[in-house]
Structures are given as structure tokens and as C-alpha cells.
Amino acid sequence: MTTPHIDSRLHPINDVGYAAACKEELDSAGALVLPGFFTAEAINAIVGESAPREDEAFYAASTHNVYLTPTDAALASDHPFNRQVVSSKGLLAADQVTADSPLRDVYNDQTFRAFLCAALGIDWIYPYADALSSINVHFAAQGHELGWHFDNSSFAVTMLLQAPEAGGAFEYVAAVRDADSGEQGYRRVATVLDREEPVEVLRFEPGALVMFRGRDALHRVTPTEGDTTRILVVFAFNDAPGVALSESALQTFYGRVR
Numbered sequence: 001m002t003t004p005h006i007d008s009r010l011h012p013i014n015d016v017g018y019a020a021a022c023k024e025e026l027d028s029a030g031a032l033v034l035p036g037f038f039t040a041e042a043i044n045a046i047v048g049e050s051a052p053r054e055d056e057a058f059y060a061a062s063t064h065n066v067y068l069t070p071t072d073a074a075l076a077s078d079h080p081f082n083r084q085v086v087s088s089k090g091l092l093a094a095d096q097v098t099a100d101s102p103l104r105d106v107y108n109d110q111t112f113r114a115f116l117c118a119a120l121g122i123d124w125i126y127p128y129a130d131a132l133s134s135i136n137v138h139f140a141a142q143g144h145e146l147g148w149h150f151d152n153s154s155f156a157v158t159m160l161l162q163a164p165e166a167g168g169a170f171e172y173v174a175a176v177r178d179a180d181s182g183e184q185g186y187r188r189v190a191t192v193l194d195r196e197e198p199v200e201v202l203r204f205e206p207g208a209l210v211m212f213r214g215r216d217a218l219h220r221v222t223p224t225e226g227d228t229t230r231i232l233v234v235f236a237f238n239d240a241p242g243v244a245l246s247e248s249a250l251q252t253f254y255g256r257v258r
């Protein structure tokens, strides 16, 4: 049974043909937006439980390279591998999401997972083995942003809860690197950081399901403008069971390892 938080009339995720069309869109564009995927009731309930907890969010150290790794002292500081960008958003980790949150119903729903697999063209997906990574609630208040980066995981699944009055735009450039082959895309990283190359803007409203191939697409979220905080949920999965983020990555992203 599909969770009632998903509008399965508008988005028949059980339908093989529907899932195949989603896969085609994700494959060709590198990103997929499904407006109205989550019901207004679900979004209202999740905003209601999340928004008052903004002051519990953790804010990581604010500069990083686009690869989300330590810098390499053997390379110049202006080498694309070492160039620093700013991220100032905060987050609640999975262990801060309450046991009865609708976010867990959605995350754990087997029909939802089967649909994501069909759209991604993979056999099955698994939660992270650590207690922090699987469900994250991101907060970007006025002036806060997420700098250009590539994700560690091969795909990303997000749900916007609350849109800011302005700003908070998701910008991306598809297939800048090819992580599997080790091609790091230095030249294009430089042209994007130097704003010498056009970027795509992915537009979506609260309730949309967004999927993108964030490991090879360079992407960022522009600073929030106005008094309304941008709030977004990231559902994180792996394509193998038992995978946890390393302790150093947990420390970087959450400021703690458990």
C-alpha cells in the first residue's frame, strides 16, 4: 500500500509505464521534478513539525571545495580542486526526526522505494547504516545558501517544504564530471565558478518530488531572500545495504559521529 502522503492519483507510482516515463526524463535531463507529488496535508504536517525546530539545526563549517573533500596541498590554492565556496544552511539529522513523523512513513514506504528504483534504473535502494544520514531537514534563512558541489551519493531525492519569497534557486550544470571513470571535470568546474558558462535553474514548489544525479551534476542553491526560511528534506539512500558515511564525513556534515 502506498503511503497516503503521496498523491498516487496524480502520480501513479505503481504504474510501470508512468515509472518508465519518469526514468526517461531523468536520463535525458539529469533531473526530474514531479509537482504535487506529496499531498498538501502531508506538507502542512511536516512543515508544522519542522519549522519550529529551526534553532536545533546544525551549521557546518562554512567553506568547502566542490568535491566536499579536504584540499590538496600539492595543488595551487586556485586550482579547481582547492577553490573554496561558501555553504551556510543548517540541518536536522535523521536522529532528530521524530519516530512518528510522516517523513519516516514516506522514507520507509516500499512502493515509494520501488518507484525510485524504477526511475533510477537500479535494483533496490537501502537506508544509510549510520543514524544521521538517511533523512535530513535543511534550513536556509535569509542570506543562507548551499555552495557549488557534487554529492557523494550517485542520486538525490528531495522534497521542498517551504519556499522563500525570493532566492533559494536550485542551479545546476549536468554531467560536469564522471565520478565513475575518475574524470573530475576541473576545466568546467572553473568555468562554472567563474560564471563563464550558463547554468540550468530547476524550478519547483512545495510538495514537488525532485530527483537529480548530483554526483556528476555540479549544483548549488542561491542565498535565500526575504523573511521566509527555505526548508527542504533530503531523502538519502544507497544502492547497497550496510553503507555508512565515514566518521570524518559525519563530523564534517553533522558536527558529530552519532
Ligand SMILES: O=C(O)CCC(=O)C(=O)O
Pocket (backbone or CB within 6 Å): 138, 146, 151, 158, 170, 214, 219, 221, 232, 234
Ligand atoms: O537544497 C536543495 O535543493 C539541494 C540540496 C543538495 O544539493 C544537497 O543536500 O546536497
Ligand SMILES: [Fe+2]
Pocket (backbone or CB within 6 Å): 149, 150, 151, 156, 214, 219
Ligand atoms: Fe547536493
